[in-house]
Amino acid sequence: MNTPVEGFSKLTKAEKINWIASNFTQDPERTKQLLQQYWNTDGEVQKVHDEFIENTVSNYYLPFAIAPNFLINGKFYAIPMAIEESSVVAAASKAAKFWLTRGGFKTTVIGTEKVGQVHFIFKGEATKLRAFFNEIKPEFYTSTAAITKSMEKRGGGIKDIVLKDLTDKIEGYYQLHCTFETKDAMGANFINSCLEQFASTLKEKAAQHTSFTSEEKDIEVVMSILSNYVPNCLVRAEVSCPVEALNEDGISSEEFAQKMVRAVEIAKAEPYRAVTHNKGIMNGIDAVILATGNDFRAIEAGVHAYASKDGRYSSLTHATIKDGDFKFWIEIPLALGTVGGLTSLHPLVKLALEILQNPSAEELMQIVAVAGLAQNFAAVRSLVTTGIQKGHMKMHLLNLLNQMGATESEKQELVQYFKTHTVTNASVKEALEKMQSE
Numbered sequence: 001m002n003t004p005v006e007g008f009s010k011l012t013k014a015e016k017i018n019w020i021a022s023n024f025t026q027d028p029e030r031t032k033q034l035l036q037q038y039w040n041t042d043g044e045v046q047k048v049h050d051e052f053i054e055n056t057v058s059n060y061y062l063p064f065a066i067a068p069n070f071l072i073n074g075k076f077y078a079i080p081m082a083i084e085e086s087s088v089v090a091a092a093s094k095a096a097k098f099w100l101t102r103g104g105f106k107t108t109v110i111g112t113e114k115v116g117q118v119h120f121i122f123k124g125e126a127t128k129l130r131a132f133f134n135e136i137k138p139e140f141y142t143s144t145a146a147i148t149k150s151m152e153k154r155g156g157g158i159k160d161i162v163l164k165d166l167t168d169k170i171e172g173y174y175q176l177h178c179t180f181e182t183k184d185a186m187g188a189n190f191i192n193s194c195l196e197q198f199a200s201t202l203k204e205k206a207a208q209h210t211s212f213t214s215e216e217k218d219i220e221v222v223m224s225i226l227s228n229y230v231p232n233c234l235v236r237a238e239v240s241c242p243v244e245a246l247n248e249d250g251i252s253s254e255e256f257a258q259k260m261v262r263a264v265e266i267a268k269a270e271p272y273r274a275v276t277h278n279k280g281i282m283n284g285i286d287a288v289i290l291a292t293g294n295d296f297r298a299i300e301a302g303v304h305a306y307a308s309k310d311g312r313y314s315s316l317t318h319a320t321i322k323d324g325d326f327k328f329w330i331e332i333p334l335a336l337g338t339v340g341g342l343t344s345l346h347p348l349v350k351l352a353l354e355i356l357q358n359p360s361a362e363e364l365m366q367i368v369a370v371a372g373l374a375q376n377f378a379a380v381r382s383l384v385t386t387g388i389q390k391g392h393m394k395m396h397l398l399n400l401l402n403q404m405g406a407t408e409s410e411k412q413e414l415v416q417y418f419k420t421h422t423v424t425n426a427s428v429k430e431a432l433e434k435m436q437s438e
């Protein structure tokens with residue numbers, strides 16, 4: 001019981017399931033049943049899932065939903081979202097509808113530059129290293145020609161390779177700081193392959209460099225890896241309208257606009273609020289990133305680093321009232337792909353991209369930024385008016401009823417009842433118990 005296992009990866013799927021079920025769960029038969037219940041009945045589809053990662057024993061489902069009515073640069077989109085949190089899709093849809101009649105979302109891609117670095121230690125004179133680097137720089141391009149050929153055909157490739165002296169941080173520490181254009185690919189494999197080749201070329205050429213001492217010839221490459229911080233792979237999404245067109249229920253348009261701006265100012269000024277404010281943005285962003293098969297960990301890491309770019313963690317959205325217009329916008333780094341990776345393998349990812357009319361990576365950046373902006377608008381709008389709990393608990397009602405074991409007919413009746421009553425854990429429990437006792 002609970003002892004280490006040798007060669008787990010070599011066991012068959014059934015053996016893996018048996019092992020985990022009998023060693024780590026209370027009811028092995030129930031565990032096996034559950035894991036099987038989540039298998040896809042289509043063997044081909046299941047095989048695809050099994051082969052995404054190692055040691056697959058089942059699938060882990062998330063709801064796949066659609067937020068319709070997004071008008072982006074005059075074009076309509078229905079945005080697919082994969083997320084478990086209630087209210088997020090409803091909030092996105094509500095914001096889309098709100099801006100539909102106020103000119104929709106306007107977006108611009110500011111840059112598409114990706115980054116990768118070779119980190120190395122050089123024990124010698126910085127000026128000699130720089131002269132050596134300038135001399136061998138063309139070799140970095142020629143030695144990666146086989147890797148870059150097809151990317152160049154698609155209009156991408158290596159943009160630049162810069163030698164950075166970071167010896168003020170760590171003794172002997174330098175970098176090849178490299179920038180890339182990867183077009184519709186997220187480009188991780190392309191970038192990492194180029195970087196590993198740069199590292200080999202660097203070491204090899206240094207070892208042959210006649211004006212280096214033997215210590216200088218022995219460059220220590222520590223690692224070669226892309227960076228998920230991509231401040232020049234940047235997109236902006238914006239909404240604006242005359243303040244009087246905001247027409248919010250129960251509050252004057254001026255007061256609503258001012259409260260929105262004030263809420264953003266608070267998120268700019270204060271990190272505790274900024275983190276939650278940005279979390280709301282990521283509710284929208286991650287859901288589209290997941291649905292379209294992109295790497296949400298990479299996006300999260302890069303976006304939050306960008307939120308701290310001025311030395312303090314701050315809001316990713318901005319709001320102003322100027323000349324009678326309310327303007328609300330987001331500027332975020334998003335390194336996305338619409339080819340390669342999961343995009344051609346996962347059936348639902350393919351469908352999500354089809355629903356988005358098979359966007360280019362640049363178009364997807366714009367759609368994702370809009371999803372983040374819409375989500376933030378909806379969250380802050382609720383926060384500065386009704387508070388979020390009213391709407392959220394309504395959306396959460398079915399989760400509560402399911403947790404409490406309500407039947408279908410009880411759920412139907414109680415959903416009606418709570419249209420005019422406040423949803424809380426206690427009120428739902430009480431209403432269900434009352435119904436059951438009747």
Ligand code: MEV
Nearest residue numbers: 276277279280379380388
């Ligand atoms: C909840 O998932 C997200 C919010 O907390 C975001 C916010 O506070 O702006 C509602």
